[in-house]
Amino acid sequence: MALPLPATTAEKIRVDEEEGEKAANEVAVAGGGGRGTWKHAAFHVATTIATPAAYAPLPFALSSLGWPLGVSSLVGGTLATWYSSLLIASLWKWNGQKHITYRLLGQSIFGFWGYWSIAFFQQVASLGNNIAIQIAAGSSLKFPDIHSLRWVNAVCTFSTIGFAGTTIGVTIYNGKKIDRNSVSYSLQGSSSSKAFKAFNALGTIAFSFGDAMLPEIQVKYSPSQPTFVNAIILWSEYCAEPAKKNMYRGVSAAYVLIVLSYWQLAFWGYWAFGSQVQPYILSSLTIPHWAIVMANIFAVIQISGCFQIYCRPTFIHFEEKLLSQKTASRIPFRNYLIRLLLTSVYMVVITLIAAAMPFFGDFVSICGAVGFTPLDFVFPALAYLKAGRMPKNTRLRRSVQLINLTIATWFSVVAVVGCIGAIRFIVIDVRTYKFFHDM
Numbered sequence: 001m002a003l004p005l006p007a008t009t010a011e012k013i014r015v016d017e018e019e020g021e022k023a024a025n026e027v028a029v030a031g032g033g034g035r036g037t038w039k040h041a042a043f044h045v046a047t048t049i050a051t052p053a054a055y056a057p058l059p060f061a062l063s064s065l066g067w068p069l070g071v072s073s074l075v076g077g078t079l080a081t082w083y084s085s086l087l088i089a090s091l092w093k094w095n096g097q098k099h100i101t102y103r104l105l106g107q108s109i110f111g112f113w114g115y116w117s118i119a120f121f122q123q124v125a126s127l128g129n130n131i132a133i134q135i136a137a138g139s140s141l142k143f144p145d146i147h148s149l150r151w152v153n154a155v156c157t158f159s160t161i162g163f164a165g166t167t168i169g170v171t172i173y174n175g176k177k178i179d180r181n182s183v184s185y186s187l188q189g190s191s192s193s194k195a196f197k198a199f200n201a202l203g204t205i206a207f208s209f210g211d212a213m214l215p216e217i218q219v220k221y222s223p224s225q226p227t228f229v230n231a232i233i234l235w236s237e238y239c240a241e242p243a244k245k246n247m248y249r250g251v252s253a254a255y256v257l258i259v260l261s262y263w264q265l266a267f268w269g270y271w272a273f274g275s276q277v278q279p280y281i282l283s284s285l286t287i288p289h290w291a292i293v294m295a296n297i298f299a300v301i302q303i304s305g306c307f308q309i310y311c312r313p314t315f316i317h318f319e320e321k322l323l324s325q326k327t328a329s330r331i332p333f334r335n336y337l338i339r340l341l342l343t344s345v346y347m348v349v350i351t352l353i354a355a356a357m358p359f360f361g362d363f364v365s366i367c368g369a370v371g372f373t374p375l376d377f378v379f380p381a382l383a384y385l386k387a388g389r390m391p392k393n394t395r396l397r398r399s400v401q402l403i404n405l406t407i408a409t410w411f412s413v414v415a416v417v418g419c420i421g422a423i424r425f426i427v428i429d430v431r432t433y434k435f436f437h438d439m
């Protein structure tokens with residue numbers, strides 16, 4: 001039986017949910033329905049998943065697993081996370097009520113522990129992702145809200161294609177310039193080292209498919225509703241009707257892009273450099289210089305959109321604590337100053353941590369294992385079973401149960417071993433690396 005939230009917390013969530021639905025309805029009335037389409041959903045999903053920090057370590061992950069296990073892990077991860085995304089999209093109104101955040105969806109299915117476990121993992125995933133992309137690119141931009149990012153995210157999606165295409169092309173070019181007889185695909189190190197490298201690689205692959213923000217989107221808030229949480233609505237409510245079909249189309253379109261880019265870069269990167277490929281693929285490239293610079297420019301543009309989406313859980317938490325309607329009426333600019341201060345502090349802290357972290361591959365792995373694996377693989381599979389949204393056909397129902405339990409079990413193992421592998425290599429790297437040192 002799901003444990004209830006404390007009375008004060010439950011009441012606050014109920015009020016926020018009602019106000020969020022009111023804000024959503026006002027937007028729908030003003031705009032004549034949902035403001036977005038499945039194409040906008042695809043832009044957002046592609047932007048949050050397909051980042052340079054997600055692309056870049058994939059060849060290195062394959063080099064730690066070898067061709068057979070590496071390819072099967074990458075393909076399996078793609079299919080599992082696409083399936084899990086569709087499950088989450090289908091649960092947006094599973095019990096007749098709108099669940100406007102991932103946390104409320106977790107609470108509606110698993111109760112007290114569902115809410116707070118999702119809150120914890122979402123914070124880990126969002127903070128970890130922003131640190132990782134800062135390590136990869138070093139800078140980002142700021143925008144007011146996620147809906148205002150729809151065209152920015154469209155640009156970011158095309159930048160994703162530009163980054164992938166440029167990097168793949170330059171990788172093939174470099175690979176052909178290398179003496180192919182000098183390229184080795186054998187796994188390096190002792191038996192224990194190979195095992196830990198494989199653990200680390202599984203965490204990296206999990207990170208590459210991370211999308212901890214799928215159930216929620218933010219709409220433009222009015223002056224009478226100063227907190228972000230009052231302006232959050234479900235992805236499906238944001239998209240034009242029919243909501244579920246638009247989400248399914250958007251997610252599937254995003255995954256077409258991911259398959260065409262992820263797999264190509266992972267396979268060509270491993271082919272070009274073998275076991276000597278670097279954790280950040282651009283570090284393995286040497287010529288032509290102008291094309292490498294272009295790939296880095298595409299990376300910075302793409303990251304500017306992804307960063308905005310993953311900073312929301314942290315901003316929401318602090319704004320709930322610090323901003324109030326009563327204070328806003330007495331001090332008009334107080335909320336704007338607080339937002340500016342929070343944003344500035346957040347950016348400084350994230351940038352400093354990223355600059356001090358030279359072990360990019362290890363950090364990506366531990367973030368994938370601890371943050372994204374529970375949210376993007378384990379929870380969707382278990383939540384769908386717990387919600388009772390099973391097919392009536394007996395054979396199909398048993399198939400779904402088997403698939404979901406397999407995904408939840410396997411990726412729970414991935415979370416544990418990925419974390420172990422990442423911690424081991426961080427401990428080793430700390431002995432030789434220096435803080436604020438280039439990757």
